[in-house]
Every structure is written in structure tokens, then in C-alpha cells.
Amino acid sequence: MEIFKSLGEFRAWRDRLAEHEIKSGARLKMGFVPTMGALHEGHASLLRQSASDNEITILSIYVNPTQFNRPDDLAKYPRTTGQDLEIAHRCGVDAVLIPTASEDLYPDQYTFQIVEKEFSKILEGEHRPGHFEGMLTVVLKLLNVARASKAYFGEKDFQQLALVRGMAKAFFLQTEIVGCPTIRESDGLAMSSRNLRLSKSDRLIAPKLFSAMTEFSNLADARKVLEEIGFKVDYLVDHTHEGSTRRLVAASLGEVRLIDNVPVKGFNEGAAP
Numbered sequence: 001m002e003i004f005k006s007l008g009e010f011r012a013w014r015d016r017l018a019e020h021e022i023k024s025g026a027r028l029k030m031g032f033v034p035t036m037g038a039l040h041e042g043h044a045s046l047l048r049q050s051a052s053d054n055e056i057t058i059l060s061i062y063v064n065p066t067q068f069n070r071p072d073d074l075a076k077y078p079r080t081t082g083q084d085l086e087i088a089h090r091c092g093v094d095a096v097l098i099p100t101a102s103e104d105l106y107p108d109q110y111t112f113q114i115v116e117k118e119f120s121k122i123l124e125g126e127h128r129p130g131h132f133e134g135m136l137t138v139v140l141k142l143l144n145v146a147r148a149s150k151a152y153f154g155e156k157d158f159q160q161l162a163l164v165r166g167m168a169k170a171f172f173l174q175t176e177i178v179g180c181p182t183i184r185e186s187d188g189l190a191m192s193s194r195n196l197r198l199s200k201s202d203r204l205i206a207p208k209l210f211s212a213m214t215e216f217s218n219l220a221d222a223r224k225v226l227e228e229i230g231f232k233v234d235y236l237v238d239h240t241h242e243g244s245t246r247r248l249v250a251a252s253l254g255e256v257r258l259i260d261n262v263p264v265k266g267f268n269e270g271a272a273p
């Protein structure tokens with residue numbers, strides 16, 4: 001497994017692969033999984049999917065400062081690089097890009113930005129100003145340097161996946177965006193790097209986020225239950241985007257903000273009107 005800490009070295013490796021493709025006349029299938037590290041089974045499922053679909057799998061690990069709207073959230077974001085590399089190796093990753101200098105990705109000092117004006121302004125976008133601009137901008141940069149055939153994103157971050165898909169369509173990107181199902185702990189809690197920051201007692205309460213979403217058909221009842229057990233709820237809504245309805249939630253336990261979503265079709269079908 002190759003490990004690149006500078007964008008320049010990574011791009012030189014990627015160029016060599018392109019030359020090899022030209023010489024051999026055979027196009028390599030390449031999969032790309034962008035992450036912020038602190039890898040868990042959710043990330044591993046994306047990496048395994050990529051390794052089974054493609055000949056080459058590229059992982060990036062970069063805690064992107066421009067998508068954090070709270071300095072404390074950025075400072076406390078878990079960093080577990082040694083363990084991440086072991087997981088990457090086990091999942092069949094061929095190359096890891098871990099840019100250590102932000103100037104590498106932002107030679108423009110973040111003066112150029114990707115702005116989406118509708119779906120990015122509600123839900124997460126409303127509660128985390130600037131988050132989606134930062135995310136879309138860094139994802140576009142990473143997609144351009146990876147030049148993969150497919151890139152893998154989790155449904156766990158539903159709005160992110162929809163916006164990346166929208167960006168790929170709007171800008172005629174060459175990489176196909178593949179959505180992958182949410183991986184959960186056995187108690188239902190969606191896996192997230194931020195779960196590492198939950199206190200022992202909050203970790204016991206956290207799975208209620210998922211159970212409240214799935215067990216109540218009435219959103220006000222679900223919200224009330226969550227607030228009674230100590231969540232600060234930012235939103236809990238059913239939202240229809242491009243024909244499919246999801247139930248989306250964001251809520252904090254102490255300083256740790258969690259998000260989750262489930263398809264609405266299925267669990268409340270047949271519920272009393």
C-alpha cells in the first residue's frame with residue numbers, strides 16, 4: 001500500500017498510472033473513498049465495496065478545515081492515523097493520500113468555492129453555515145486529483161451524498177458517485193467518528209436517536225422523547241428529495257452532535273393516517 005503525504009507525490013503516482021494505461025491500452029477501474037479518518041466499519045464498508053468493484057482503490061484522509069463551522073469541533077475531531085492505515089490495508093486499499101499541509105489542497109487560500117443554492121441551505125446547511133461549501137469544494141478538488149472511475153459515499157450523510165451527486169451532474173464530472181448503506185452498531189447507533197467523543201453515559205443514550213426515528217410515526221412524539229432523555233434536537237423532519245422521502249435527524253448530546261437518517265417508506269407504511 002502506497003502512502004502519500006503530499007499532493008505532489010500523489011499526483012506523480014497518479015500520472016504514472018495514467019501513462020501505464022496508455023501504454024498497455026487497458027483502462028484500470030479505479031475507486032476512490034474520501035474520508036476524514038478515524039476509520040470505522042462504515043468507512044471499511046465503502047473501502048471493501050470499492051476494492052470489489054475496481055482494480056485500484058484510493059483512500060484519502062483529510063480533516064478538511066473549511067467544512068467545520070465550529071473551531072472546537074475541528075480541534076477535537078478524532079485523529080487515529082496508525083489504526084486507519086491498518087484498516088485501509090486490511091480492506092484492500094492500494095494508495096492512501098494523507099495531505100499534511102492545507103496549502104497543498106488550497107493553493108488559492110480558499111478564494112474559489114463551490115456554492116449550491118438550494119438543498120445545501122436547509123437542514124445541515126442551516127445549522128452549519130459554510131459546511132457544504134467547504135465539503136463540496138474539497139470533494140471537487142479530491143475528485144479532480146484522484147480521477148477515479150467511481151467514488152463512494154455513505155448514505156449516513158444523506159444530504160452530503162445528494163449534493164455530491166448534484167455537483168457531479170451539474171459540472172459533468174467523469175467520476176460516477178456511488179451511495180452505500182449506513183453501517184450501524186448492534187444497538188442501532190449509526191457508526192461515526194464522532195461517537196468516540198461520547199461520554200460513557202451518553203454512549204448508552206445515543207442509540208435512541210435511531211430508535212426514536214424508527215419507532216414513532218409522529219415526529220413531535222419522537223422529538224419529545226429525545227429531548228426528555230437529554231438530546232438537544234436541531235431538526236427531526238421528513239424531507240422529500242428527488243422523489244424519495246427520508247427522515248433526517250440532527251441532535252447533540254453534550255458537545256457531540258450526531259446525525260442520522262432512514263428511508264420513510266417501509267417502517268411507517270400501513271401506519272394509521
Ligand code: AMP
Pocket residue numbers: 034035036037041042043045046152153154155156157180181182183184190191192193
Ligand atoms: P467522514 O470521514 O465522516 O467524512 O466520512 C467519510 C465517508 O464515510 C462519507 O461518505 C460518509 O458518509 C461515510 N460514512 C461515515 N459513516 C458511515 C456509516 N456509518 N455507514 C456508511 N458510511 C459511512
